Amino acid sequence: MSDAVARIEKLVVQFDRSGTPFRALKGVSLDIAPGEIVALVGESGSGKTVLGNCLLGLVPGGHRTRITGRVEVGGTDMVGGPEKDKRRVRRNELGAVFQDPLTSLDPTMRVGKQVRERGATAQRALDALTECGVPEPGQRIRYWPHQLSGGLRQRVSIAGAITAADPGGVPSLIVADEPTTALDVRVQDQIIKLFARLRDDHGCSILLITHDLGVAAQIADRIVVMSEGEIREHGPTARVLREPQHAYTKKLLESRLDIAGPLPPASVVEAGEPVLTLSEVVKDFPAPHKRGEKRRVLHGVDVRLEAGESLVLVGESGCGKSTLLRIAAGLETPTGGRADVPPAAGRPQLIFQDARSSLTPWLSINSQLSERLAAAGVPRKDRPARVAELLGQVGLDARMAASRPRQLSGGQCQRAAIARALASSPGILLCDEPVSALDATLAAQVVDLLDDLRRSTGVSLLLVTHDLAVAKRIATRIAVMTDGRIVEEGPVEQIFASPAHPYTKQLLEASPSLAAVAS
Amino acid sequence: MRPGAVAEQSAEVADPRPRRWRVVPGRVRSGSAEKICLWVVALLTVLLPIAARLMPAGETEIVGVPFTAPGAGHLLGTDDQGRDVLSRVVIGLSASWWGAIAVIASGVVIGAVIGTVAGMSGRFVDTVLMRLTDAFLALPGPLVALLVVAALGPSFRNVLIAVIVTWWPWYARIVRGQVRVLRRLPHVDAARSAGFSTFRVVTRHVFPGVLRSVVVVASMDVGAVLLVLAGLSFVGLGAPPPAAEIGSMAAAGFTYVFSAPWVALAPAGVLFAVAMISNFAGDAVQERMG
Numbered sequence: 001m002s003d004a005v006a007r008i009e010k011l012v013v014q015f016d017r018s019g020t021p022f023r024a025l026k027g028v029s030l031d032i033a034p035g036e037i038v039a040l041v042g043e044s045g046s047g048k049t050v051l052g053n054c055l056l057g058l059v060p061g062g063h064r065t066r067i068t069g070r071v072e073v074g075g076t077d078m079v080g081g082p083e084k085d086k087r088r089v090r091r092n093e094l095g096a097v098f099q100d101p102l103t104s105l106d107p108t109m110r111v112g113k114q115v116r117e118r119g120a121t122a123q124r125a126l127d128a129l130t131e132c133g134v135p136e137p138g139q140r141i142r143y144w145p146h147q148l149s150g151g152l153r154q155r156v157s158i159a160g161a162i163t164a165a166d167p168g169g170v171p172s173l174i175v176a177d178e179p180t181t182a183l184d185v186r187v188q189d190q191i192i193k194l195f196a197r198l199r200d201d202h203g204c205s206i207l208l209i210t211h212d213l214g215v216a217a218q219i220a221d222r223i224v225v226m227s228e229g230e231i232r233e234h235g236p237t238a239r240v241l242r243e244p245q246h247a248y249t250k251k252l253l254e255s256r257l258d259i260a261g262p263l264p265p266a267s268v269v270e271a272g273e274p275v276l277t278l279s280e281v282v283k284d285f286p287a288p289h290k291r292g293e294k295r296r297v298l299h300g301v302d303v304r305l306e307a308g309e310s311l312v313l314v315g316e317s318g319c320g321k322s323t324l325l326r327i328a329a330g331l332e333t334p335t336g337g338r339a340d341v342p343p344a345a346g347r348p349q350l351i352f353q354d355a356r357s358s359l360t361p362w363l364s365i366n367s368q369l370s371e372r373l374a375a376a377g378v379p380r381k382d383r384p385a386r387v388a389e390l391l392g393q394v395g396l397d398a399r400m401a402a403s404r405p406r407q408l409s410g411g412q413c414q415r416a417a418i419a420r421a422l423a424s425s426p427g428i429l430l431c432d433e434p435v436s437a438l439d440a441t442l443a444a445q446v447v448d449l450l451d452d453l454r455r456s457t458g459v460s461l462l463l464v465t466h467d468l469a470v471a472k473r474i475a476t477r478i479a480v481m482t483d484g485r486i487v488e489e490g491p492v493e494q495i496f497a498s499p500a501h502p503y504t505k506q507l508l509e510a511s512p513s514l515a516a517v518a519s
Numbered sequence: 520m521r522p523g524a525v526a527e528q529s530a531e532v533a534d535p536r537p538r539r540w541r542v543v544p545g546r547v548r549s550g551s552a553e554k555i556c557l558w559v560v561a562l563l564t565v566l567l568p569i570a571a572r573l574m575p576a577g578e579t580e581i582v583g584v585p586f587t588a589p590g591a592g593h594l595l596g597t598d599d600q601g602r603d604v605l606s607r608v609v610i611g612l613s614a615s616w617w618g619a620i621a622v623i624a625s626g627v628v629i630g631a632v633i634g635t636v637a638g639m640s641g642r643f644v645d646t647v648l649m650r651l652t653d654a655f656l657a658l659p660g661p662l663v664a665l666l667v668v669a670a671l672g673p674s675f676r677n678v679l680i681a682v683i684v685t686w687w688p689w690y691a692r693i694v695r696g697q698v699r700v701l702r703r704l705p706h707v708d709a710a711r712s713a714g715f716s717t718f719r720v721v722t723r724h725v726f727p728g729v730l731r732s733v734v735v736v737a738s739m740d741v742g743a744v745l746l747v748l749a750g751l752s753f754v755g756l757g758a759p760p761p762a763a764e765i766g767s768m769a770a771a772g773f774t775y776v777f778s779a780p781w782v783a784l785a786p787a788g789v790l791f792a793v794a795m796i797s798n799f800a801g802d803a804v805q806e807r808m809g
Contacts (some may be wrong), residue, residue, distance in 0.1 A: 035632060037523070242578050321798045326708075329708075329712045330712065331708055331712060347712065348712070349712060350708065350709060350712050351714070352703060352708075352709070357704055357705045357706060358705040358706050358708075358709050359706055359709075360706045360709075360710065360723070360724050361706070361728070362727045362728065363723070363724075371713075371715075371723070374715055375713060375714060375715060415711075420709070424713055424714075
């Protein structure tokens with residue numbers, strides 16, 4: 001394949017981690033054909049971002065990094081070649097889109113200038129913005145990045161990626177590193193479709209780096225599965241999804257939470273005591289930059305959580321679901337309405353999205369758990385045994401009690417946080433996006449852990465997520481939230497089988513699923 | 520907020536003071552030199568008071584002919600009164616060194632309490648405490664020293680009080696800024712939702728996060744306080760004459776700087792060296808913890 005747009009041959013990248021060499025890539029070879037969309041799939045730490053950066057000629061890690069092998073884009077050497085050539089290729093042949101458009105756009109540069117930065121004309125910038133689906137581009141070019149929503153920012157950064165220097169020119173390769181991970185489901189769906197259209201209209205190749213096989217399944221021609229710096233498997237999308245060859249791919253496919261997945265085994269929940277009642281909850285926050293004005297984030301929300309049930313609040317960012325959870329936890333006071341927890345139910349405990357920062361960094365897991373046990377009245381001599389028991393309950397080795405949070409992995413931190421919450425023997429666990437920061441395989445494990453705990457200990461779950469697949473796996477009841485209101489509520493089977501509200505339907509349609517490709 | 524955010528923030532707010540207040544400008548890479556300095560500082564703290572007691576002559580003891588040049592009998596010579604310069608330098612340095620540490624310790628304690636209360640409180644208490652802090656920051660240091668000495672009489676203790684008065688607000692501002700960042704982190708919410716008392720939340724889940732940057736700044740400050748103390752003593756605001764103090768000794772010696780240079784240069788040189796070493800040691804602490 002001499003006509004490949006980009007070619008990577010036996011690429012080895014070795015970092016120096018405070019003296020110890022660490023190989024991020026261990027001899028990776030990959031060709032990208034013109035007009036091809038290649039999805040590079042892997043979990044965090046698999047080396048996929050390093051690979052993307054090498055294609056862009058951005059050698060990570062400074063002068064101590066050692067690179068062997070070849071990376072060519074349009075025949076130019078992107079790792080060993082002179083900086084001048086690399087710059088020319090970046091300006092004319094490459095486009096880059098990163099995960100967080102808020103940080104990848106220059107906050108001091110207006111949208112128009114941002115898009116034109118590689119030398120395109122004003123008209124070209126306008127066309128690119130229109131093409132990327134930015135509404136009213138004529139006005140938006142004068143906006144600053146912070147004035148745009150996350151989805152619009154990502155569209156602007158894609159517009160910047162497709163406006164190469166020469167007039168009308170479109171780069172031959174776009175490297176998109178987790179371009180939709182920070183976005184809501186419906187926006188993610190639109191951005192993915194935008195990528196597909198760009199390829200169809202301009203014939204540019206796209207390297208889509210993602211952790212989500214579902215996103216890959218939607219547009220990729222070819223899937224490349226990476227782990228631990230090596231390519232485990234690659235092949236046409238349908239083939240990889242239907243007949244995975246490598247054990248790692250099989251594991252990824254099996255562990256992935258999919259909205260097409262099976263419903264959890266029905267659990268018998270006796271319609272019993274309510275453990276949490278939120279009635280007509282209203283919450284105002286002061287509007288940013290406007291003194292005296294209020295912004296209403298919750299418009300009279302009713303939630304009734306019964307003992308032993310698992311209620312999942314599904315909604316996109318900004319719908320007020322986290323605020324509702326904080327009110328339930330007693331961390332915020334509602335502007336109007338009431339939040340009632342009967343004293344018998346115990347204090348609701350929170351599980352956070354970012355598990356690591358939810359653990360006090362300077363205290364060992366043991367002291368964080370013991371502290372809760374002490375507050376719950378467990379006598380000192382019983383605490384070590386109880387700590388070990390709690391850690392066992394969440395699937396952590398008892399030896400980890402001595403560790404501090406930074407010594408644990410993301411998944412272990414979330415397990416420790418769950419153990420800590422259980423130490424207060426709560427009637428309710430309030431979970432705020434508990435798995436959205438975790439890799440797919442870990443996410444499934446933690447969701448199952450929460451489900452097991454509910455079934456075995458009878459603790460009630462109120463879980464907030466943007467991901468319908470997570471909801472399907474764990475919920476007995478689902479409530480769909482948008483704009484500070486609950487628009488639909490019902491048993492999990494009903495929401496998936498016959499969604500009533502148009503918003504619920506949109507969410508279901510936009511959720512990436514392997515079902516369409518794999519079956 | 521990302522987990523690393525506090526660490527970055529701490530680097531920004533760690534020292535709001537202008538750079539010129541420090542002897543060593545900029546950030547020096549920590550090498551073996553800094554590590555050695557750290558040990559020297561630790562040794563100085565312990566050994567100076569012992570050394571002061573073991574000196575061949577007392578603080579005001581006249582041991583020989585005035586202006587004896589440095590030599591076998593008196594390693595650093597004698598001064599205009601015939602007192603042993605080495606003994607006086609060591610005794611004076613010991614007092615200044617422990618004085619500097621006392622100033623910093625008191626500043627840290629006062630600043631930590633006020634900063635933490637302000638940082639954890641609502642807008643009203645925070646505003647009152649921080650404007651009070653700003654008022655103290657606006658006081659011109661030397662004038663406060665003059666005022667305190669005028670009111671309480673000239674003594675080493677009163678000079679220390681004067682420096683503490685102008686020094687604590689820096690710590691209060693650092694602590695308050697850090698507390699305001701830390702109190703918003705999820706782990707603090709987690710502690711609050713466990714039903715812990717505010718005191719427990721602050722002392723166990725907020726304040727330890729501040730300690731690191733306070734220790735870093737405090738370690739950088741030892742040299743600066745040492746110089747301020749010597750400076751005040753140099754202009755006559757310190758322990759009254761016969762007492763051995765680095766600043767006043769250097770001041771007195773300058774009259775004879777051409778005929779008997781050792782009288783002025785010995786205290787000045789020792790002060791320079793010690794300030795330099797403690798600044799390097801501060802850098803070592805910053806590199807390790809900051």
